[in-house]
Amino acid sequence: ITHSMSSSVGKLLETGKRLFSNLAPSVTIDEEGKPEMNFGFSKHTGLAPALDEVLETPAKIAAKHDRNVVIVFDEFQQVLEYGNDRVEKKLRSVIQNHRKVAYLFLGSRKHLIQKMFMDRSRPLYRAGG
Incomplete structure (x- = not known):
C-alpha cells in the first residue's frame, strides 16, 4: 500500500x-x-508569469486533447479584495481568446458578482454573456 x-x-x-x-x-x-x-x-x-501560465493551461489542455474544458471559479468576488482590477483585466484578455474552454464564475455575494460583470466600468463587463 x-x-x-x-x-x-x-x-x-x-x-x-x-x-x-x-x-x-x-x-x-x-x-x-x-x-x-x-x-x-x-x-x-514572479506573480505575472505564474498567473499567465495558470490562465493559459486550460486552453492548452483543451487543444492537446481536443476536448472541452470547464473551469469553475468559486467565491470569485474575492478578486475584488486585491484592491485593483489588474487580475480582472488579465483574466479578460486571456479568456476572450480561448476556444473549447468554458468559465463559470460563482460567488455567495451575488451583488458583487453582478457588479463585476454588469458594470460598464469593470474589465469583465459582459464577459461571456
Whole structure:
C-alpha cells in the first residue's frame, strides 16, 4: 500500500510540475487519506508569469486533447479584495481568446458578482454573456 501510494503521489507531483512549471506544487494527505495537491509560488518566478501560465493551461489542455474544458471559479468576488482590477483585466484578455474552454464564475455575494460583470466600468463587463 505504501509503495502504491508513494507512486500515486509521485505521479501527481510530476503532473503538477509539467502543467505548472512556474509554480511550486506540493502534495498532502487529507483526513480521508486522499492525496491533495496545492500550488504555491516558486521562489524564482514572479506573480505575472505564474498567473499567465495558470490562465493559459486550460486552453492548452483543451487543444492537446481536443476536448472541452470547464473551469469553475468559486467565491470569485474575492478578486475584488486585491484592491485593483489588474487580475480582472488579465483574466479578460486571456479568456476572450480561448476556444473549447468554458468559465463559470460563482460567488455567495451575488451583488458583487453582478457588479463585476454588469458594470460598464469593470474589465469583465459582459464577459461571456
